[in-house]
Amino acid sequence: MAAAGPLRPFLARAVPLLLLGAVAAFPLVFTKPFPRHLMIMIFLYGALATAWNILAGYCGQISLGHAVFFGIGAYTSTLLIREAALSPWLGMLAGAAIAVVGSQLIGYPVFRLRGHYFAIATIAVGEIIQALVINWDWAGGARGLFVPIKRPDSFVNFQFHESKAVYYFIALGLLLLALGVTRWIEGSRRGYFFRAIREDQEAAASLGVHVAREKHWAIAVSAALTALGGTFYAQYVFFIDPESVFPLSLSILICLVAVLGGVGTLWGPLVGAAVLVPLSEGTRVWLGGGGKALDLLIYGALIVLIAVFQPGGLVGLAGRFRRT
Amino acid sequence: MEIVNFAHGEFLMLAMYVAFFAWLLARLDPVVSFPLAALVLAGLGWATYHGIIRWVLGGPMLAQIFATFGLAVFLRSAAQFLWGVDFRVVSAPLLGGRASLGGVFVGLPQLTASVAALGAFVALHLFLARSETGLALQATAQDRQAAALMGIDTERMFALGWAIGAGCVGVAGALLTMFFYVFPDVGAAFALLAYVTVALGGFGNVPATLLAGVIVGLVEALAGLLIAPALKYAVVFLLYLGVVLWRPQGLFGRF
Numbered sequence: 001m002a003a004a005g006p007l008r009p010f011l012a013r014a015v016p017l018l019l020l021g022a023v024a025a026f027p028l029v030f031t032k033p034f035p036r037h038l039m040i041m042i043f044l045y046g047a048l049a050t051a052w053n054i055l056a057g058y059c060g061q062i063s064l065g066h067a068v069f070f071g072i073g074a075y076t077s078t079l080l081i082r083e084a085a086l087s088p089w090l091g092m093l094a095g096a097a098i099a100v101v102g103s104q105l106i107g108y109p110v111f112r113l114r115g116h117y118f119a120i121a122t123i124a125v126g127e128i129i130q131a132l133v134i135n136w137d138w139a140g141g142a143r144g145l146f147v148p149i150k151r152p153d154s155f156v157n158f159q160f161h162e163s164k165a166v167y168y169f170i171a172l173g174l175l176l177l178a179l180g181v182t183r184w185i186e187g188s189r190r191g192y193f194f195r196a197i198r199e200d201q202e203a204a205a206s207l208g209v210h211v212a213r214e215k216h217w218a219i220a221v222s223a224a225l226t227a228l229g230g231t232f233y234a235q236y237v238f239f240i241d242p243e244s245v246f247p248l249s250l251s252i253l254i255c256l257v258a259v260l261g262g263v264g265t266l267w268g269p270l271v272g273a274a275v276l277v278p279l280s281e282g283t284r285v286w287l288g289g290g291g292k293a294l295d296l297l298i299y300g301a302l303i304v305l306i307a308v309f310q311p312g313g314l315v316g317l318a319g320r321f322r323r324t
Numbered sequence: 325m326e327i328v329n330f331a332h333g334e335f336l337m338l339a340m341y342v343a344f345f346a347w348l349l350a351r352l353d354p355v356v357s358f359p360l361a362a363l364v365l366a367g368l369g370w371a372t373y374h375g376i377i378r379w380v381l382g383g384p385m386l387a388q389i390f391a392t393f394g395l396a397v398f399l400r401s402a403a404q405f406l407w408g409v410d411f412r413v414v415s416a417p418l419l420g421g422r423a424s425l426g427g428v429f430v431g432l433p434q435l436t437a438s439v440a441a442l443g444a445f446v447a448l449h450l451f452l453a454r455s456e457t458g459l460a461l462q463a464t465a466q467d468r469q470a471a472a473l474m475g476i477d478t479e480r481m482f483a484l485g486w487a488i489g490a491g492c493v494g495v496a497g498a499l500l501t502m503f504f505y506v507f508p509d510v511g512a513a514f515a516l517l518a519y520v521t522v523a524l525g526g527f528g529n530v531p532a533t534l535l536a537g538v539i540v541g542l543v544e545a546l547a548g549l550l551i552a553p554a555l556k557y558a559v560v561f562l563l564y565l566g567v568v569l570w571r572p573q574g575l576f577g578r579f
């Protein structure tokens with residue numbers, strides 16, 4: 001690297017600040033909805049993948065059922081608005097709380113499994129929950145739920161129809177929260193326990209790490225952050241149904257973002273979102289349509305290539321260059 | 325073989341297309357064309373092993389999951405790209421109607437498929453338990469290094485395992501076309517049930533898988549009848565989670 005000596009720590013501090021400044025100024029420069037939407041999606045998927053990364057990347061439990069928590073967040077806040085006229089901000093907290101409780105119940109059976117078996121069990125959990133919600137008529141069933149529109153825009157109602165700028169900053173806030181929590185866990189005692197479990201569960205247990213308890217902590221934090229994203233999605237799109245917030249494809253997309261960027265690293269999930277979201281929006285705009293699925297064709301091939309050639313993700317790629 | 329093929333459902337879908345096109349282009353009924361589907365799929369399994377799996381086998385588990393998952397997305401959209409999203413059926417199959425089994429009526433295509441599936445189970449079990457190659461395959465699955473030290477070409481065994489696995493899917497897919505429609509997304513539901521069935525029985529155990537298959541089939545049918553048809557898969561998955569609570573290694577698994 002070019003930066004050497006005393007310049008290095010200065011750059012390490014200045015670059016994130018500059019980036020943050022640029023990100024904050026972005027909606028002032030780009031006033032069209034599409035670029036803002038693109039950034040919002042990057043923040044949202046970045047936040048979701050960062051949340052997933054806490055459980056999967058640090059604690060080593062590859063969950064393919066995170067859409068459950070996303071859906072819980074979306075449904076809790078929406079149902080509370082419709083049934084109790086509660087502000088989505090409170091609904092967001094309620095959604096996170098329910099997701100935490102749900103995660104503990106889910107964790108009880110699935111944490112007995114390892115590796116591929118754990119992944120399959122989390123898929124099964126996701127399918128069960130989705131099937132239950134589809135058949136739950138009070139919660140809209142397969143038809144889904146509309147978030148009642150309230151005008152004018154107000155912060156309490158979490159609805160902003162005039163401009164996407166507010167959504168932009170809320171999504172950015174979610175992302176920063178997820179990154180902050182990850183950063184905090186990374187340096188904490190608990191974060192070391194997580195990584196010990198990931199590397200070797202038996203060895204960690206033999207050294208006194210309470211494996212089951214730590215796994216439950218990891219899934220609780222991960223689920224709460226994912227649920228926040230779910231509420232945000234509901235308030236951004238104003239319509240949710242089991243197909244849009246509970247599908248297996250969402251669970252897989254979340255971890256794909258993290259895998260692409262680099263699992264078990266702080267910045268990996270965000271890097272993955274910054275690459276994959278524009279790519280998938282781009283291929284969909286240019287190649288999608290016509291029912292030919294050419295965009296998905298390329299997407300699938302890309303996943304295979306990454307898995308085979310760069311399993312460490314893009315962050316790992318940067319590390320490779322740095323070493324040489 | 326310590327690796328889950330998330331493209332299993334897409335393999336099934338391709339097998340169904342093979343049987344469908346054999347019927348469309350050459351008027352070959354699935355009853356006749358299933359060896360062809362098995363052969364094509366075995367080739368695909370072999371190619372998948374050499375093209376993809378071999379390279380991720382030593383890598384992190386996530387790479388393994390995503391390699392086969394990416395393949396699934398690729399195959400599914402390739403099918404959609406080439407053949408469209410239309411549902412296709414083999415109309416007027418050779419075997420139609422139904423047969424009476426002691427007062428219980430069973431569709432003849434379904435009956436044929438069951439018998440053929442049982443036949444495949446028996447053949448696979450005999451191959452794995454009796455033949456030298458089958459034993460070598462099991463040894464490789466149990467301990468790769470020890471098997472290699474015993475002079476087994478583990479590389480070939482892995483490729484063989486993939487070819488046999490995919491070949492069996494070929495048989496299943498071709499027979500399924502006798503009474504099920506073909507479309508690019510057809511594999512997803514079947515694949516998930518297949519994983520749960522295998523995990524329920526215990527990995528690497530053919531008779532246990534057969535028994536688990538019977539259990540899953542019965543639970544699915546009974547749940548559809550007694551609770552609600554829309555919830556039948558949820559009940560099957562719930563059963564799996566229940567079993568896992570009690571026996572994480574599956575009903576008959578050893579590890």
